[in-house]
Amino acid sequence: MSQHWKPLPDDLSEPARRLVEELRAVKDAHRISLAELGRLTYLSKASWERWLNGKRLITSQALAGLIAALDCDAVLLTSLLRQAEAARDAESAPGAVTAVAAATAVEPTAAAAPAADPVPVPLPVPVSLPVARVALWRRPQALVTVAAVAVLLLVAGLYLHGLNGGGSAAASSSGRSPAPPAVSTGALPAQLCQSVGCAGKDPQAMGCEADDHTVLTGTIGKVVLYLHYSPRCRAAWAGITDGSPGDSATVSTGTGGQETALIHWGYDNYSMMVDADAPGTILQVCGHQKDGDNCTLPLSGPAARAQALSTTAPGLTPTATPSS
Template identity: 70%
Template sequence: MSQSWKPLPDDLSEPARRLAEELRAVKDAHGISLAELGKRTYLSKASWERWLNGKRLITSQALAGLIAAVDCDAVLLTSLLRQAEAARGATEPAAAPPVPGPAAGPAAEPAAAATVPVPVPVAVPIPVPLPVPVPVPVPAATAGVPGWRRPPALAAVAAVAVLLVLAGLYLHGLKADTSAAAASAAGPTAPAGARPVALPAQLCQGVGCAGRDPQAMGCETDDRTLVTGTIGRVVLYVHYSARCRAAWAGITDGSPGDTATITTSTGSQETALIHWGYDNYSMMVEAASADTVLRVCGHQPEGDGCTRAVTSLVASASATSTP
C-alpha cells in the first residue's frame, strides 16, 4: 500500500534524496502507518515523518532499528546513509571544538540502543509440598517387646515407597509447570462450550499507569494534546488519555540533552529526556481526578520554560483533538 508523498526538498544531496526515496519505498512495501513504524522501532512517528520527507537525515541508530524491525535491503540503505553523511560533512563548516564542562550527572545517559528489549515474564515453578512420612505400623504382638527392631527388609520397602512418592510428585509438578508455561505462551483459552470473555480495553488505568510507557500500555490510541508551549525552537506538549486516565510529557524539535518534565498538582513527576534524535516522551503520571492540574516544563540551552497549567481535564480533552 503506497501513499501520496510530498516532494522532497530541492537542497537535498543526491545520496540523501535516494535514501529518503528508499525509506519511503520500504514503508510502502510493508503497508504500515507512521504510528506503526514508530512502535516497531521504538521511535516517534514525528521523527519518521521528518526522515521520510527529507527534513532531517535519518540517524544510524534509527536506521539500525528499521533494519531490525522490517524486511529491507540493509546493505543499500547503510551505504546510502554513509554517502549522505559524507556529502553533508563536505558542505557543512568545521564545528568548533567542544568546551569541557562538568561531569555528567544522572540525567546524562548514554545513547539509547536501536531497539529496546521488552521484558518477558518468566513462568515461576509452583512449589511442590514434600510428603509427610507415613509411619510404618508396628505389629501389635511385638510393639511392646523390649529390644524389638523393624526387620531390615521392611525398612527398605518403606524407604523405596517414600522415594517413589517423591519422584511422582516431582514429575507431576514439573509437568504442571511445563503445561502452565505453554498455556501462558499460547494465550488464554476457554473451556469447550464456554462463551468468549472480552479482554479489558486497556492494560492500565489511573494509578496503575503511573511510571509506565503510554505506547506499551496502548494509552496512545486516544491521546489528546491538551496544551503546547515553546522554548525557542523546542515544542513542549501535555498529552492525556481519558481511557487510561493518565498523562505524559512530550518534546519535539529539540537536541540530545533537552528535557521536558510533567508535574501534577499532587507532586508526581515524570521526565522526557532526548538521548539522541530530536524528540521523546515521558512515562505517565496519574490523572484520574477531573480536578488534577497538569503542567510541562522544559530545560534547554535557550533557557527554561513551561506550558500553561491544565486545570480542567474533561473540558480540555473535549476541546482538543489528536495531533
C-alpha cells in the first residue's frame, strides 16, 4: 500500500533524510498501512507517522521492531540511524556552528569539491540483532563504564562460557530455576551479570541488551512505556520514548526492587536493571508525565512471556494494554 508522501523538512541532515527515504521504501515495498505497521511493531500509528515524515528521528527500539517484523536491509538502516544520531548530536553540541565556520575559513576550496554519496558502514553485529538500543550519549555515565568493560570482554567470554557449563547445577542449589533456552540469534556478546547481580547495572554495559525482549508496552498519551527482559541475564529494565524532559518510567518487582528511567533531555531513555528471577517477582512499569500517570499490566513469569514472543509470528501476539 504505497502512498503519496509529504515533502521532508528542509532542516533534516543528509543521513536522516536517507534513513526516512529507506523507511518509506520498506513500507511501500510491503504494501502496508501505518496502522498495520503499528500493529506489527507494537507501536502507535501516530509514532510511525512522525518518523516517516521526518518530524522525529526514529528510535532504535522502533527500528528494531521494524527489522524483526519485515524483510529489510538491517545493516543499512542501522548504519543510517547511527549516522543520523551523530549528525543530530553534532548540531546540538556547543560550539558546533563555530567549528564548522572555522573549518570553512581554513579550507575555502573544500566547498567546491563534489560531495560523495554517503556510504553505509557495516556494523560489527549480527544481522538478526542489528540495532543499537537507546543511544549511550543519553547516559554520559555509561560511556565510562563501557570503556572499562571493553577491555574485560576479551577474556570474559571464555570465562563465562566455562561458568555457564555448570549453570544448571548452581541454579538448582540456589533455589532458582535455570534460564530458559535462548532462541538462536548467532554469536552474542557475553553477559557480565545474572539476576540479582544485575540489579542497579546498565543493560548495555552488561551485555544484557543482546537478547532483549520487549515483553510489555503501555502508553500515556503519546508517550510509550516499555518493559524489557533479558533471558540470559534474568533481569528487566524500563524504557520510555516519545516523551519530554522530566517524564519518567519506573520498573518495579513487587518485592522491593525498582529503577527509574528519567528523560533529562531529548525524548527517550532507559533505566538500570532489576532482578527478574527472584521468587514472587511481578514486574510492572509505571510512567509519570505532565499529562498524568499510567502503568502497564503486571507481569509474572517474564521468561515464559519472552519465550512465547520468540516463537510467535510478529503481529499475532496481542499487545498488553496499560492498566487504568
